[in-house]
Amino acid sequence: MKAGAPVRAGRKGAGRRGPSRRVVLVIAGVVTALAALIGTGVALAARPGQVATLAGHPVTRDELLFHLRRLAPTVQNELHNRFHLQTPITWAEKTGDRTALQRLTERALDDIHRDKTTLLLAQEQGLIDSPDHDAFLAALDAENARRADAVTKGEVVYGLAEFSPEQYYSHHLTELTTALKQRLAPELAVTDAEVRRAFDADRDAWSANATTYTYAKLVVPIPDDAPAGYARDLQRRVAAADDLKQVAEREPGATLTTATHQGGGTAAAHDRDLTAVLGGLDPGQVSAPVPGTGQITYYELDGETVDAEAAFAAYARRIRQSLIEEKFTQFLQRRVDSTPMRVDAAAVDAINAEDARL
Template identity: 35%
Template sequence: MELREQTNSDRAEAVRQGEVVYGLTEFDDDEFYDHLLAAARTEVGQRLSDEPGDPLHATEADVEAYFAAHSDRWRTNATRYNAVTLTVPAADAKSPGCRELLTGDITAGGLKDLSSCRTATTEQTVLDGSDPAPQHSPQSRLLQTVSTLDVGAVAPATSTTEHVQRVGLLDAETDTAAALEQYRPRIRQALLDEQLTAYLDERRAGLDVDADLDRLTALAQETLS
């Protein structure tokens, strides 16, 4: 309890001083327990991976191999997306031809065929993932949508009181070398997390543990009282 209260006090003071505080600014008992577990896991991972020869040490070749196996996780900031946006006036969204464009099982290229919905319009946009856009801006929202799509796929329609829109991804080109360099720290951390989970599971499987649940409950009550 004393450590939690000190942590909360330190974080509150940091906020007052205008400093950046990562995570919660105040913890309750359960949140602080999770916080301690996360900190302990991070410390264990660092100690087991810092130096060559450590059980979880990863070489640059290991990081690059992990990236190659999971490259779809780390591509947005190094990809140029060619997107198409279909816009239909809300008043026409339920007409048969327009409804098919907005809800049908079609490809991104199919969004450009407006023969069945005369009031619809389309716009093609090239988005560069390496070019930051203001958060919540139309460009940022569009990038968030297309970055989840495979080439040729179409996202579900979204609507406002004025119009209904549907976005598709016509093409995407990723600079693999740039993606590896931009995301390298995150790739290394993801690899470490995966290795640490496997390592701890293996160690636990080899232990013969007999837990005294009554004693654990009593200790927990003492700690939280």
């Protein structure tokens, strides 16, 4: 080896280099991020009082309790009718394969999913600032304060002087839905061809106000000394007869007349009622008895004619509106389907009937 030549260290005895500056920075960044997440509770754990999330927005425990209370009467009625219950609902007991409270909770979560999706859509359209429950409560307080101030000043207040939370929720959602249909008009547009197809597909449903009915009317006076079962016995005789003319020939004092009626001719209650009766009959069919003071009336439809073009002109606007409603419902359902709600099952299951004051 030459004097002064550099000495190279062998690989085996070489000292290891420390971590690079880049690695140190990455590790430090991860630690900082984890600390921030743990500190705020984001992603690693649900926020206290939160039972679900929808598109990043919390569904709070108080929000779910509000909907449980709001929907309880409706669900109670449905359960009584479905299961033929004769006693008051006990929320902890089973109705079918689930408890009444579980059924109510499922209904409440479904409503929250749909309604909050509507609120998110309203936020996107600039109709509200926030879809969260706290924002709804703030809006309720502001509206009630505005109405109270108007009452104090002697101003006219339309509707309620003060809303309950349940009343305002329905009012608020209805107003937003109406506004959304206006904002989304280009996406919900209905063509004249669509209106015509809807009319042609179900003309009977859209023709009452352009239908001319030919009918017979039988009025049978009730005798002063009629027995308690007179109306029932008369109904049997009418049902057994060939037509109202035959009944008129057999019933003392009965009067049979014939006439025509133009559906939708006037707004009078009698005309609307007559259209409803005749519109439910087939030619040759006799109506159910129509009781009156001292008399019983029957109607028999002889025939009907429909002015299709007049019917279309009369109903086109209503058909268009019904199609817009249908398109909006479909549009909203697509949004619901594409915006899943993540539910904290443990937090939901921890809620009992007493919590919701049921």
